[in-house]
Amino acid sequence: MIELTLQKYFGFRTFRPKQRQIIEAVNSGANTLGVLPTGSGKSLCFQIPGLQARGVTLVISPLISLMKDQVENLKQTGVAAEFLNSTLKKKDEARIMREGLEGRYKFLYVAPERFNNETFREFVRKLDIPLVAFDEAHCISKWGHDFRPSYQDVIPTINALIPDAAFVALTATATEEVQENIQELLDIKDENVVLSSIKRDNLHLSVNKTYQRDQFILSYIQEREDASGIIYAATRAEVEKISAYLADHDINNVIYHGGLSKKERDSNQHAFLTGGVPVVIATNAFGMGINKPDIRFIIHHNLPGDLESYYQEIGRAGRDGKVSECILLSSQRDVNLHQFFIDRSNGSEQHKDHMRSKLDRMIQYNRTSKCLMSFMVKYFDADEYVTACGHCGNCLSGERTYNMKEEAAAVLELMRHTGTTLTKEHIIQVLRGERTENIVLNRLHESPHFGSMSSYLTGEIHHILDELILNGHIHHQEQQLHLVDKSCEVLEEKRDIYTVPFRKQFKEKVSISTASSPNEMLYQKLEAKRAALAKKRGLEPGSIFTDATLKDFAKKMPLSKQEMIKIEGVGNYKLKHYCPHFLKIIRQHKENPDARRMGEKKEIPT
Incomplete structure (x- = not known):
């Protein structure tokens, strides 16, 4: 049945991963949360149930442009849909509400602020609404990178107006704490949370340490004539500076930021989306809802404040499934600027600390020598099993010259010998020969591997463990490390595993406590x-x-x-x-x- 709806209206014969599972949960009447990667067809997860259900599906959407695009796309497939927002004249609002009561359309898109209007609330009371969809659902959570209080505040109002409606929440960027917050607010049970890996094999990630960022961008674009791409900059001034620099070198481009008139923004966006202009330089005001399939590169001129924002922005590349490059440039000034704005913000100390923590993880991504895609996947789902992507800048780095196969074998042999799952801290303490309370209590000091890496610093063994996890030779789940099939490749074949040099060279010895893992x-x-x-x-x-x-x-x-x-x-x-x-x-x-x-x-x- 759902395949027939999929083919009839959207022309697809099969579902993408996890779409069917979400749709079936929604069709059963359960409140559902779907976390799918960018470009994976989240909208279908409420559009197909909406087409099969009676009445009207109400879609809560964060942006006027996003509403407009989705409504136009639905109409082109023969589905009746409308939106209500501030761009409409009063007579058009009246017509849409009248037609809604007549059952003339299946989907109505609104912003959460629309519920502040008493006329609209009365209209909603009269509609038959079996399903409410929260698009870009991370906006609901106070821990989400695009938190909008109105998204959260509207939930009790909707519950009061249409108490029998089911909820479906969809997003691409939800960390574990954001997921839990959404579940709590929308009363979604664990069994109705559908997660898909955020990993996208066609996105090739890299971090470039250049100090000549503008020159790098110019050379990159000149080598890829007519390739479509987005360059993100932190401020309006930087957007205009980069645009002028590229124009001076005959690079056709447009700009997009909040300081432009609506007419200019719409014109520039249209020129980019239709292929009239290959490059847009923009602030983060540009992008949500952009569905141009052939974006071949996204370059960040500045360090974003968190990995959620970064993933959301690079997710606009390669939606046609072809290889696209996502390059991060940055400077220490970017970090200082983020720290300044966090310190001066009006948020609570709790919120400021949370933003500092997110910034720290973004900085770690910028500095890590390990697989970038695996790093990002583990950020969003710490329990997901990952393997090195093999094509990010770090995986391909010529600096990976140290063969850590002996150290890797030592770690894995310890894990195999104990026959139990261990934490990172346990492994470090045993290998370094630390006779701490928890090691003695678990009799791990009796292992033949106790102290076998006593000359290694804690940070060095941490590096080895992280490499093994992000390469897929160990699975890190719920704070425990587990052997996997790929572990045997190291244990039996002693295969080469290359990493960046990490051992320190020392000239003297001093007496220090070995209790360097948490007591x-x-x-x-x-x-x-x-x-x-x-x-x-x-x-x-x-x-x-x-x-x-x-x-x-x-x-x-x-x-x-x-x-x-x-x-x-x-x-x-x-x-x-x-x-x-x-x-x-x-x-x-x-x-x-x-x-x-x-x-x-x-x-x-x-």
């Missing part, structure tokens, strides 16, 4: 203190300090504010208001004789 007993104490503070202040625990910051406290055991401020996740506000509580816990723990025995003194290279 679990101390971590539990810090976690309990965080929970108590959060409850007292009415905050979420993660807004005080993240788990990663607490683990750093447990690992490094800072004893002063001067030491604490050096730890990632500690800013001036938290240093003053929260750190004294945690310093007290750390000092008490270190004064305990049992705690002092957690790390042995040992001569290791440094």
Whole structure:
């Protein structure tokens, strides 16, 4: 049945991955969340159920241009659809509402702000609406990169107006916390969450460290005559500067930013979409709802503030399935600018900390030497099994000259010998020979591999583990590491695994504690203190300090504010208001004789 609807209206014979699963969940009447990669046909997931259902499907959409494009596309397939937004005249609004009551169309697109209008609310009460679709559903969540309070505020209103309607929420960019937030707000059960990998094999990612960004962009475009592409810049001034620079070198381009008149924006967008102009230089105001299939490259002149925004923007490339390049350029000034705007924003300290955390992950992507696509996939779904893409800038890097097959084999042999799943921290502690409480408790110090990599620093073994995870030789799920089929390639064949050189060269030895992974007993104490503070202040625990910051406290055991401020996740506000509580816990723990025995003194290279 759904295949007949798919072919009749849209001309497709088969569904893309996960579309059928979402559609069947929606058709069953269940509130449903679908997270699909950009360009994977999310709209069909509510359009097909809407065509098969009685009455009108109400679509909540964030942008006027997005509504217009989707309504026009539906009409071209023979589906009756309308939108209500501020571009319409009063007589057109009246006509659309009259025709809605007459059952003249199947889909009505509106912005959430439309529900502030009492006339519209009365109109909705009279309609037969079995399904409400939230397009770009990440806008619902306060943790989403495009959070719109109106998207969240409208939910109780819709529940009151049409209590029997089912919800379907669709997005391409939802981290685990965003998914959970959407589920809570729309009452979506876990079994009705349908996730698809964000991985797109035709997108070739790279990071270019050049200081001559404008010259790089010019040379890149000159080598790809007539190729269609988007260049994103952080500010209107930079957009116009890049555009003028390219025009001076005879590169035909248009610009798009919020400072242009609506007529200019529409004209420039039309010229790009129809192929009249191959290149558009734009701020992030350009793109949502853009469905030009043959965009061959997207270049970011500046570092975005988070990976969600970056993925959303590069996702506009290669929608025809052909190879497209996504290149990130940046400078330290970009980071400083983001930090400045976060510090000066009107958001709560909790929100600011959340944005700083997102920026940190974006910076990590910009600096990592590991597979870029795997890095991004793991960001959105930490439990997804990944393998190296083989075609990103890092996978193809000529700097991957160090063969880490011996280190890889040591890690995997330890995992095979224990026969149990271990955390990263456990593996590091065993290989480095750290006799911590948790290692002794689990008798891991009795392993023949205990101390087999004692000359390696914690960060070096972290690097090895991350390479093995992002190359697919280990699966990291729910904080545990698991052997997989690809593990055997290393264990049995001792295959070569190349990475960037990471070993440090040292000339002398000093005596230091080997307890450089988190002390679990101390971590539990810090976690309990965080929970108590959060409850007292009415905050979420993660807004005080993240788990990663607490683990750093447990690992490094800072004893002063001067030491604490050096730890990632500690800013001036938290240093003053929260750190004294945690310093007290750390000092008490270190004064305990049992705690002092957690790390042995040992001569290791440094």
